Amino acid sequence: MRADAARNRTAVLAAADRLFDAATDPDQVSMDDIAAAAGVGKGTLFRRFGDRMGLLRALYAQRGDQLRAALATDPPQGPPAERALHLLREVVRFKRDSRVLTLALENAGDGSPYRTGSYEEWHVLLVALVTEARGPASADYLAHALLAAVRSDLVEHLRDWPDERWEAGLAALTRAVLDG
Amino acid sequence: MRADAARNRTAVLAAADRLFDAATDPDQVSMDDIAAAAGVGKGTLFRRFGDRMGLLRALYAQRGDQLRAALATDPPQGPPAERALHLLREVVRFKRDSRVLTLALENAGDGSPYRTGSYEEWHVLLVALVTEARGPASADYLAHALLAAVRSDLVEHLRDWPDERWEAGLAALTRAVLDG
DNA sequence: TCGCGAAACGGACCACCAGTCCGCTACAGT
């Protein structure tokens, strides 16, 4: 990749990140806004990322690395229910931090949340945990259900809940599903 | 309401219903399309329903009545877990039938699924069932989680699953949460 | 039956946005 291209790519991602953090609603941020904030032509955006979703995915992948790192360093030990709980807890924290971005990505109209890449990853992980805890029957669906319980717009809907309430809810759900 | 207004309202709803059923993607159906199909000016649409969401909500309310009727006639007896399961089962069936419409409504960008009216209704019902089954602790969140497990785009994502697989999944989830 | 005020209509119009296109720029290998 040519030097200027790399520079622009970085600038665009940084600008987009900033704009999405500042916004209260995903579609307050237009592609023109991002291009302008990055000091770059609109053509450059689309050449690099294909379309809006592509840019969102790139941004999400970048931030998702932070989450994956957090999950990797913090040791996931104990019975499956506890490990699953830990995962969901971190996902909720992540989605609260990247509020507007995750909202944008998970509500893009097509079957978005299920095309993030991370979704598949987490789902596989949870299926394994569910299977370990209660056998393979319906493990697939139960894993989907657990992930649905931390969907970005539910997180958004319950944005006023204090951490303890979330913690209690997630714990109750996870244990019911995995320890039941 | 004036006679012509009532007539147009009906025509618009009928046309929209037809178009959404025929479509495979919610935003294949534009407001212009609906107006044209109903044989009505665009102004009439917006005068009557305010905006796109308003029209969707009206459509949804209309169809939702069918669901509410189905739930009312079919007797909801037995332990709470069974009653909850019955509710979720019907919701899934409903969302499979009204595929494009529910997708449109639940992915409209703002906190849509939680503004349908029916959502609140079902949530209250489920909170009561959860409370009856396992006490009030986290009942609120668990009810949200159950509803999240039947979100339209999850239903869409799993559209290839046969009824039995859905049935097994829903049963496992509901019993885990309510009987655990 | 007629007249008339107001409610309702319709479609031209507007602002905006994702995505395209192509003449120009500036990078990098020689």
Added chain:
DNA sequence: ACTGTAGCGGACTGGTGGTCCGTTTCGCGA
């Protein structure tokens, strides 16, 4: 320094949700 080409930028397009206002039609009271 020279040059082929990857990359750039911003004017442009097609199509959308939503508005506006001159015109039509309803229905009520006389």
